[in-house]
Amino acid sequence: MATNKIYVFKRFERFWHWSQAMLIIFMLITGFEVHGSYQLFGFGRAVELHTLSAWTLIGLWVFAIFWHFTTGEWKQYIPTTEKMMAMIQFYSVGIFKGAPHPFRPTTLKKHNPLQRLAYLGVLLLIGPLLWLTGWFYLFYAEWQAWGVGSFLSLEWVALFHTAGAFMMLSFLIAHVYLTTTGHTPTSHIKAMLTGWEEVD
Amino acid sequence: MLSGKIILLSALVSCAMLTTMSTFSAPAQSDAMSAATPLTRQKSASTADHSKFKELDQAFKTGPEVTVACLICHTEAAKQVQHTKHWTWESVDPKTGQKRGKKNIINNYCTSPVSNEKDCMACHAGYGWQDSSFDFTIEKNVDCLVCHDTTATYRKLPGDAGHPIYERREFPPKSGKFVDPADLKKIAQNIGKPSRSNCGSCHFFGAGANGAKHGDLDSSLQHPNKYLDVHMDEKGLNFDCTTCHATSSHEVSGSRYNMAAATKGPAHIRGNPDSSPAACQSCHGNKPHPQHMTKLNQHTAKIACQTCHIPEYARNDIGTELSWDWSKATRMGEDGKPFVRKDSAGRRAFDSKKGEWVWDSYVIPEYRWLNGVSTYTVIGDKIDPGKTVQINEVGGSPNDPDSRIWPTKVHRGKQPYDTVNNTLTVQHTAGEDDTALWHNYDWQKAIRAGMKAANLPYSGNFDFVSTELTWPVTHMVAPKEDALSCAQCHSKNGRLKDIQGVYMPSRDANKLLDTAGWALALLTLIGVLIHAGIRILTSKKAG
Numbered sequence: 001m002a003t004n005k006i007y008v009f010k011r012f013e014r015f016w017h018w019s020q021a022m023l024i025i026f027m028l029i030t031g032f033e034v035h036g037s038y039q040l041f042g043f044g045r046a047v048e049l050h051t052l053s054a055w056t057l058i059g060l061w062v063f064a065i066f067w068h069f070t071t072g073e074w075k076q077y078i079p080t081t082e083k084m085m086a087m088i089q090f091y092s093v094g095i096f097k098g099a100p101h102p103f104r105p106t107t108l109k110k111h112n113p114l115q116r117l118a119y120l121g122v123l124l125l126i127g128p129l130l131w132l133t134g135w136f137y138l139f140y141a142e143w144q145a146w147g148v149g150s151f152l153s154l155e156w157v158a159l160f161h162t163a164g165a166f167m168m169l170s171f172l173i174a175h176v177y178l179t180t181t182g183h184t185p186t187s188h189i190k191a192m193l194t195g196w197e198e199v200d
Numbered sequence: 201m202l203s204g205k206i207i208l209l210s211a212l213v214s215c216a217m218l219t220t221m222s223t224f225s226a227p228a229q230s231d232a233m234s235a236a237t238p239l240t241r242q243k244s245a246s247t248a249d250h251s252k253f254k255e256l257d258q259a260f261k262t263g264p265e266v267t268v269a270c271l272i273c274h275t276e277a278a279k280q281v282q283h284t285k286h287w288t289w290e291s292v293d294p295k296t297g298q299k300r301g302k303k304n305i306i307n308n309y310c311t312s313p314v315s316n317e318k319d320c321m322a323c324h325a326g327y328g329w330q331d332s333s334f335d336f337t338i339e340k341n342v343d344c345l346v347c348h349d350t351t352a353t354y355r356k357l358p359g360d361a362g363h364p365i366y367e368r369r370e371f372p373p374k375s376g377k378f379v380d381p382a383d384l385k386k387i388a389q390n391i392g393k394p395s396r397s398n399c400g401s402c403h404f405f406g407a408g409a410n411g412a413k414h415g416d417l418d419s420s421l422q423h424p425n426k427y428l429d430v431h432m433d434e435k436g437l438n439f440d441c442t443t444c445h446a447t448s449s450h451e452v453s454g455s456r457y458n459m460a461a462a463t464k465g466p467a468h469i470r471g472n473p474d475s476s477p478a479a480c481q482s483c484h485g486n487k488p489h490p491q492h493m494t495k496l497n498q499h500t501a502k503i504a505c506q507t508c509h510i511p512e513y514a515r516n517d518i519g520t521e522l523s524w525d526w527s528k529a530t531r532m533g534e535d536g537k538p539f540v541r542k543d544s545a546g547r548r549a550f551d552s553k554k555g556e557w558v559w560d561s562y563v564i565p566e567y568r569w570l571n572g573v574s575t576y577t578v579i580g581d582k583i584d585p586g587k588t589v590q591i592n593e594v595g596g597s598p599n600d601p602d603s604r605i606w607p608t609k610v611h612r613g614k615q616p617y618d619t620v621n622n623t624l625t626v627q628h629t630a631g632e633d634d635t636a637l638w639h640n641y642d643w644q645k646a647i648r649a650g651m652k653a654a655n656l657p658y659s660g661n662f663d664f665v666s667t668e669l670t671w672p673v674t675h676m677v678a679p680k681e682d683a684l685s686c687a688q689c690h691s692k693n694g695r696l697k698d699i700q701g702v703y704m705p706s707r708d709a710n711k712l713l714d715t716a717g718w719a720l721a722l723l724t725l726i727g728v729l730i731h732a733g734i735r736i737l738t739s740k741k742a743g
Contacts, residue, residue, distance in 0.1 A: 140498055
């Protein structure tokens with residue numbers, strides 16, 4: 001089988017992806033400690049590290065948002081139904097039969113329709129849920145000054161923040177696994193590391 | 201074992217309330233004496249040398265004579281003192297109008313001074329309050345010396361209604377120890393600003409024993425190290441009581457009765473009129489931690505400084521009293537005679553006169569929402585004997601912006617009450633007369649005499665009821681290294697496990713969400729593992 005390579009992920013994109021990945025994993029670890037699920041760093045240290053990571057992630061996002069808009073890469077997340085059924089068919093049946101991958105990434109369309117949908121969900125649902133609740137969590141002492149103290153309760157903010165964390169954790173598990181479903185089990189990961197994706 | 205001796209001797213002192221004021225019991229006195237130089241940091245900065253005043257160059261025979269001399273120059277001093285709680289033993293709650301103060305409440309220790317004035321008033325900043333006929337307007341009866349003596353030789357003993365000792369006397373009675381009258385001239389010529397030992401002469405020894413009453417105030421604060429109190433540390437900041445309890449017109453700031461529970465805003469600046477300079481925030485502001493510790497600063501919206509910075513109170517072997525069971529009083533030994541018993545640390549544990557006590561050191565506070573307003577059970581108030589009587593009901597709630605979580609000392613006890621009228625009783629305890637409980641061990645007579653003095657009806661039937669007193673803990677501030685760590689509260693069984701109305705990460709979690717969340721993650725994992733398994737199996741088959 002002939003193997004072609006295309007350049008999918010540019011340097012900044014790879015940097016953004018991996019630093020965000022590390023930050024999110026680290027925030028899951030520290031976050032669930034703050035939540036009381038286990039003891040690792042100690043509560044106080046976990047809070048400090050979690051907060052520090054949050055600010056770092058915010059900084060990273062500022063650059064990432066700028067990059068997405070200036071390069072037009074944000075269009076990669078516009079959902080489409082094209083080949084969606086084919087993808088579902090592939091993941092549920094074809095992959096077990098050694099069927100060819102129905103989606104062929106290009107620089108203009110990096111993500112298959114299911115990826116687009118999943119990442120859009122992360123960007124529009126899980127992400128905002130986490131950072132909005134996280135923001136209120138972080139500035140708890142300012143609630144009175146902001147005029148939200150009368151109707152916001154820390155309990156509900158914490159509840160939604162935790163719910164977001166569980167969703168992010170589940171996304172992470174599925175996401176890591178699905179990286180093995182490319183042309184070869186490692187081709188997606190290689191692409192995210194080097195920028196070059198092997199395609200059929 | 202100095203403290204042990206202090207306790208032992210204090211326990212012998214027969215008056216209850218505040219007796220020891222007077223009176224560092226002997227070792228405590230030598231303690232104070234050894235610091236013949238007053239405990240202030242430097243020599244008096246006063247522009248007046250009182251030993252040069254001819255008004256003070258006379259052989260004073262009594263306390264009031266000294267006061268008359270003081271008032272020649274300090275014309276307004278007595279009037280000022282007469283407006284303070286130190287004189288009136290009364291405090292009116294500005295919010296509820298309730299009259300509190302030693303004169304009106306029944307506390308959980310020696311209960312009430314009414315009918316016991318001769319002894320209790322050893323801690324009154326005045327002379328001659330021996331019954332309800334005391335005239336609160338007579339200026340010469342204001343006691344200047346108890347707060348301004350710098351020689352540590354001025355002593356007021358129980359039984360003298362607030363007068364210092366004028367004749368050599370055996371004290372405690374039958375102890376073989378004698379107390380000499382103080383040299384009032386010398387004391388008057390050496391007066392100065394109140395030092396720790398002046399305040400401590402009453403406030404360290406309340407309830408008749410060193411440390412018994414407050415727990416965060418005892419004689420260890422005369423020479424504290426940094427561990428005990430970061431501000432009063434003798435080798436460090438060496439604060440006096442009055443450094444925080446700043447005083448104006450003899451009104452001492454920072455009363456528990458009008459407590460500043462939730463001081464807001466930045467530190468105060470000089471010249472800024474302020475009602476509560478004794479609060480931590482007066483100097484530290486309400487964002488006291490360094491900028492990078494934002495989270496800690498945010499805690500001041502819900503938590504009093506004291507909660508983290510006084511991790512334990514009574515941090516010494518003096519300890520403090522946690523309960524006083526009056527129902528055990530009048531119990532005699534096997535020989536039918538009154539007896540006393542010490543606990544293993546040498547502190548009073550039982551006295552036929554007073555009942556049974558429980559002490560502890562390094563006590564972990566109990567935490568409460570406090571807004572600084574306490575409603576007291578005052579003399580004559582109806583009680584519900586079916587419940588534990590709250591000597592003071594502390595106000596405060598999670599949603600009140602003026603409430604904070606505070607460390608408190610909860611002192612528990614049992615006291616007599618009138619089973620028909622349902623009031624706590626006033627009993628005549630101290631004295632040498634026939635009706636005094638500590639003289640003839642007869643509750644009935646003691647209550648009858650006490651209620652008569654308090655002008656209250658008494659049915660003739662009494663029993664004992666459980667009581668609780670709740671006081672904020674605010675002294676003995678530890679160095680920052682010893683402050684509570686986060687996890688001491690932020691954990692499942694932490695210090696604040698019983699505090700309601702606030703969500704605390706790590707302590708609190710929604711069980712349903714946790715179950716659902718972990719299930720979602722686990723199902724995802726199982727899902728991908730199955731998917732991977734099938735892939736592996738089918739690829740092998742294909743291969």
